Amino acid sequence: MLDCYRSNVGRILTFVVTLLLFSIGTSPLSLEDVSSIRHSEDQILSAPLVTWNVGDSWVYDIELDAVLLVEDSPDLAGSSLDLLYGDATITVAAATLHNVSGQLIPSYRLDIDAYATGAGRFPEPNTGIFASGELLVNYQEVRWVRMSDLAVISRVQSLDLDFDAFGIWTTGIADFDHEHHYFPPQEVNDFPMIVNESWNSVFVHTEIWTGSGGPVQISEDVVETEEVIVYKVAEIGPSPATYPGCEESYRVWWNNTNGDLLEDRWWCPSIAFDVYWWTDDIALEGVDAKFWLTDYIPIVSAEVGVEIETAVSPLNQMINVTVTGPEGESGTLWHHATMYNFTLEDGHVTLSVQVGNRMDDTPTSIDWATHGIIACVNVQSASMVCGGSTLTLEGSAIGALLRQDAIQRAPLVLDIGHENAQRLGLSFRF
Numbered sequence: 001m002l003d004c005y006r007s008n009v010g011r012i013l014t015f016v017v018t019l020l021l022f023s024i025g026t027s028p029l030s031l032e033d034v035s036s037i038r039h040s041e042d043q044i045l046s047a048p049l050v051t052w053n054v055g056d057s058w059v060y061d062i063e064l065d066a067v068l069l070v071e072d073s074p075d076l077a078g079s080s081l082d083l084l085y086g087d088a089t090i091t092v093a094a095a096t097l098h099n100v101s102g103q104l105i106p107s108y109r110l111d112i113d114a115y116a117t118g119a120g121r122f123p124e125p126n127t128g129i130f131a132s133g134e135l136l137v138n139y140q141e142v143r144w145v146r147m148s149d150l151a152v153i154s155r156v157q158s159l160d161l162d163f164d165a166f167g168i169w170t171t172g173i174a175d176f177d178h179e180h181h182y183f184p185p186q187e188v189n190d191f192p193m194i195v196n197e198s199w200n201s202v203f204v205h206t207e208i209w210t211g212s213g214g215p216v217q218i219s220e221d222v223v224e225t226e227e228v229i230v231y232k233v234a235e236i237g238p239s240p241a242t243y244p245g246c247e248e249s250y251r252v253w254w255n256n257t258n259g260d261l262l263e264d265r266w267w268c269p270s271i272a273f274d275v276y277w278w279t280d281d282i283a284l285e286g287v288d289a290k291f292w293l294t295d296y297i298p299i300v301s302a303e304v305g306v307e308i309e310t311a312v313s314p315l316n317q318m319i320n321v322t323v324t325g326p327e328g329e330s331g332t333l334w335h336h337a338t339m340y341n342f343t344l345e346d347g348h349v350t351l352s353v354q355v356g357n358r359m360d361d362t363p364t365s366i367d368w369a370t371h372g373i374i375a376c377v378n379v380q381s382a383s384m385v386c387g388g389s390t391l392t393l394e395g396s397a398i399g400a401l402l403r404q405d406a407i408q409r410a411p412l413v414l415d416i417g418h419e420n421a422q423r424l425g426l427s428f429r430f
Contacts, residue, residue, distance in 0.1 A: 086116030
């Protein structure tokens with residue numbers, strides 16, 4: 001029922017936003033401009049889909065702000081806490097097939113390990129006597145990510161908080177797991193990303209807690225919430241984290257439908273990940289966090305390439321997709337859950353792929369969908385080697401005209417679209 005509702009809403013809003021685009025007075029484009037538009041579109045600065053290798057890792061300096069957590073807890077009345085500082089490492093632990101809504105599709109498992117400390121003053125649990133010392137934070141997360149668009153499928157956060165009164169005594173404050181499932185997967189980057197692009201993600205967020213939340217009451221029940229997040233590529237430029245090759249990073253804002261900023265992320269194509277981000281809630285409903293990249297360690301591996309005959313296609317067409325990689329290797333190509341087996345004779349193979357007419361979870365007035373096409377070798381191992389490209393489907397013959405026109409007019413209509421997103425709370429992208 002939810003899928004049907006979302007599909008109808010997407011089609012209605014496609015029409016509404018199209019009217020908005022053409023109601024703003026600039027010179028209309030003609031069908032004769034299609035070929036030149038396609039050429040000029042290739043020159044637009046954009047961030048394409050990336051693929052990772054098992055073992056790739058990113059190291060960050062981190063800052064955690066849990067002051068409000070302490071101030072708002074009756075159990076910690078009179079306590080104080082400074083900012084917490086430490087480091088975090090994100091590692092691609094596996095590239096394998098993962099069950100997503102009953103279908104096995106190529107996915108990554110990311111392992112996140114973080115540790116931070118900060119000075120504080122807390123009561124000893126038995127006597128109530130206050131002592132100064134350090135809060136010790138151990139944070140681990142296992143995250144599953146869909147390979148075709150890096151959408152987040154699920155996460156399991158593990159948080160352990162202890163207080164060390166400078167060696168006199170150590171007490172546990174919180175120790176729990178927080179499990180998240182997203183249906184459909186949460187599309188936090190809409191590849192290829194272009195400045196001023198905006199999209200919404202509507203998903204059911206299922207949460208499960210186990211363990212002790214300490215000063216924060218955690219639910220004993222499974223909680224399901226339908227959430228709407230509004231994303232926008234706000235600018236391209238240097239992020240707060242200075243890292244070589246990331247001078248042209250893509251700043252992506254996450255907002256709720258009230259306009260509150262939830263996350264501020266800077267995607268850097270040259271390191272294939274975020275070079276910096278801030279979140280208003282990394283854990284315990286109110287712990288702000290900042291991450292600055294300090295090191296990127298890619299793993300050298302065999303390369304698999306995916307070249308699509310045309311990056312933009314009408315619905316229900318057959319297109320050629322060329323896969324390159326190690327000579328003689330066999331593998332599989334995925335377009336959604338449809339699989340095409342291949343063998344790389346002389347290091348390449350060309351497959352004829354039916355693009356279909358499937359709308360994605362972020363429909364738009366200027367294209368019908370953007371879908372990643374993924375090809376992998378060593379498919380039966382936990383260290384598949386994959387490549388990918390994004391295919392854009394147009395809902396009509398004038399899709400290219402609409403796209404180019406909308407890109408030119410995007411700064412004018414972003415505010416209108418954002419206002420409608422807040423008012424309607426529905427899923428659309430423009």
